[in-house]
Amino acid sequence: MPEQTPYLTRGPLIAIGLALVAVIIGVAAVRMSGQTIRAPDGEPVAVRALRFEDRPDGSIAVIDARDGVQVESVQGEAGFLRGALRALARERHKRGLGPEQAFELVARNDGRLTLMDPATGQRIDLESFGPTNAAVFARLLKVDNQQAPAR
The missing domain is CATH 1.20.5 (Single alpha-helices involved in coiled-coils or other helix-helix interfaces)
Structure with a gap:
């Protein structure tokens, strides 16, 4: 059959x-x-206003926007940091905006980390790129082993 x-x-x-x-x-x-x-944003637990300035030697100076103190100098490739900043700067350039207004680095109570540009409304959810890349920005929240105060 x-x-x-x-x-x-x-x-x-x-x-x-x-x-x-x-x-x-x-x-x-x-x-x-x-x-x-x-997902909706969690509550901010730490916020830090930062400016990033290119230096003649190719490094990037990270400056606390509140007091103008340089908190770090990024040397070498730093591909993720440079790429994230380039994306935000491109949007500012399209809108005819300069680097005067600081970016905001926001740590949230749900573990997420966001780099925001108040001038354009653009944002980069840093945890989306993995813990290693997010850590590049997370260390910028530290000030003398304490986190910047939440707003």
């Missing part, structure tokens, strides 16, 4: 196809709507 192979009838195949098309249309509609799809 010949072995029968199971098969789907035409009806279920059409239903599956329609469901896939509906999902694709739904995802596209949400993406094109401009809605942000992310």
Whole structure:
């Protein structure tokens, strides 16, 4: 006796196809709507206003915007830090804004770390790039082994 192979009838195949098309249309509609799809921000536990200045030797000076004191000098490649700052600076340049206003580095009670640009409203959720990359910015919150006070 010949072995029968199971098969789907035409009806279920059409239903599956329609469901896939509906999902694709739904995802596209949400993406094109401009809605942000992310978890709500936790409460800030530490905020530090920082300015970043390029130096002639190729380093980046990290300056506390409150008192103008240099807190760190970033030497060498520092690819993630440079890339994040370049993205924010590009947006400022597009809008004709300069480096006068400080960026805000925000640590949240849910463990997330965000670099925000109050001048443009842009933000980079640093934890999205992994703990090693987020740590590059997390160390900038430290001041004499204490975190900067929350606002």
